[in-house]
Amino acid sequence: ARSAPVITIDGPTASGKGTIAQRVARALGWHVLDSGALYRLTALAVLREGGDGSDEAQAARLARHLDARFESDTVFLGGEDVGRLIRQEAVGNLASRVAAWPAVREALLARQQDFRRAPGLVADGRDMGTVVFPDAPLKIFLDAGVEVRAQRRHKQLKDKGFSANLDDLLQDLRSRDARDRGRAHAPLVAAADAVTVDSSHQGIDDVVRQVLDLWSARGPA
Numbered sequence: 353a354r355s356a357p358v359i360t361i362d363g364p365t366a367s368g369k370g371t372i373a374q375r376v377a378r379a380l381g382w383h384v385l386d387s388g389a390l391y392r393l394t395a396l397a398v399l400r401e402g403g404d405g406s407d408e409a410q411a412a413r414l415a416r417h418l419d420a421r422f423e424s425d426t427v428f429l430g431g432e433d434v435g436r437l438i439r440q441e442a443v444g445n446l447a448s449r450v451a452a453w454p455a456v457r458e459a460l461l462a463r464q465q466d467f468r469r470a471p472g473l474v475a476d477g478r479d480m481g482t483v484v485f486p487d488a489p490l491k492i493f494l495d496a497g498v499e500v501r502a503q504r505r506h507k508q509l510k511d512k513g514f515s516a517n518l519d520d521l522l523q524d525l526r527s528r529d530a531r532d533r534g535r536a537h538a539p540l541v542a543a544a545d546a547v548t549v550d551s552s553h554q555g556i557d558d559v560v561r562q563v564l565d566l567w568s569a570r571g572p573a
């Protein structure tokens with residue numbers, strides 16, 4: 353399983369990673385890893401213990417013992433369907449706080465690597481290409497302008513029935529990006545061997561096609 357191919361998709365919040373990862377995985381018949389969901393689940397577990405993410409030992413303990421189960425379009429925490437709950441911006445923001453703790457990242461590392469199974473894995477997050485799957489044969493760094501990303505996230509939240517304010521969202525995305533890029537451990541950065549794709553002016557279908565073309569041009573080695 354450790355030799356199964358991996359396509360990594362890293363990038364800032366709301367750049368389209370999750371959507372593109374799902375579509376590419378479906379096209380190839382591969383597994384997916386939404387690594388951000390593990391950080392979001394950890395954040396939710398912290399919230400439920402009344403924490404605020406400032407206690408590294410607490411967050412790491414909860415990360416280590418996460419009772420998480422992934423299904424095709426949702427995720428369970430301790431048997432409860434929390435797929436919708438963890439998509440809230442408040443959970444995303446707390447996720448980016450707990451994700452800065454090295455002990456939390458360490459606690460989630462092996463669990464993420466266990467998703468690598470034949471025939472292949474598409475993994476999305478911040479450090480998939482740099483830390484979790486450094487030997488991945490294809491690494492994508494997916495980017496888009498912050499205003500485009502805020503608009504996309506705004507529409508996405510509205511479509512799901514959440515209330516969202518575009519200006520607040522833009523501020524949230526900016527501070528989350530700054531925290532994710534600026535942290536000492538596994539910061540958001542393109543791997544040296546990553547292909548950067550800017551989707552600011554590209555639709556989902558175009559990006560998916562580009563990734564699939566890159567894959568058929570490079571792999572399987």
Ligand code: CDP
Pocket residue numbers: 363364365366367368369370371372504505507508551554555556559
């Ligand atoms: O996973 P990540 O936070 O990077 O982003 P996402 O949840 O996959 O995408 C955020 C929103 O942008 C979704 O509603 C996508 O449908 C949309 N999107 C888009 O409109 N055009 C793209 N090229 C990529 C994503």
Ligand code: CDP
Pocket residue numbers: 364365366367370387388389391392444447448449451452476477478479480528532
């Ligand atoms: O969908 P969106 O891009 O907004 O967020 P996400 O991918 O669900 O990740 C939520 C938070 O978890 C991010 O802001 C990161 O701080 C953290 N994260 C991380 O540190 N490393 C990863 N591989 C994935 C997510």
